Amino acid sequence: MQFFLYEIVARIVAIYLCVDCFRKVRSGLVERKITACPHSTGILDIIVDSLAGLSKRVVHRDTAPVQYWLEMGLQTFGLLGCAGVAMFGWFHPNT
DSSP, rough: HHHHHHHHHHHHHHHHHHHHHHHHHHHHHSSEEEEEEEOSSSSHHHHHHHOOOOOOEETTTTOOHHHHHHHHHHHHHHHHHHHHHHHHHOOOOOO
8 A cells, every 4th residue: 555655646746847847948948048956065055045035046048058958958857757757657676
């Protein structure tokens, strides 16, 4: 029963993240800008940045093309990974 619930929850979360990544990639291609994920070094930096509103940094394709394509690549990689989990499920090795 526990394995079944893990599968259901993993697929639901993967579908949600897949849709979210697809929206970010599509809007990034259309609008030529994407919001960058925080690249902080520690958990405290991430918490402070999220409370201060600094985590929503927009990267434009014309002004920072390398970082733009890195963010697009990360979002695409996340999209493919979440689509794989949503289709095939979460792998639990038998030990």
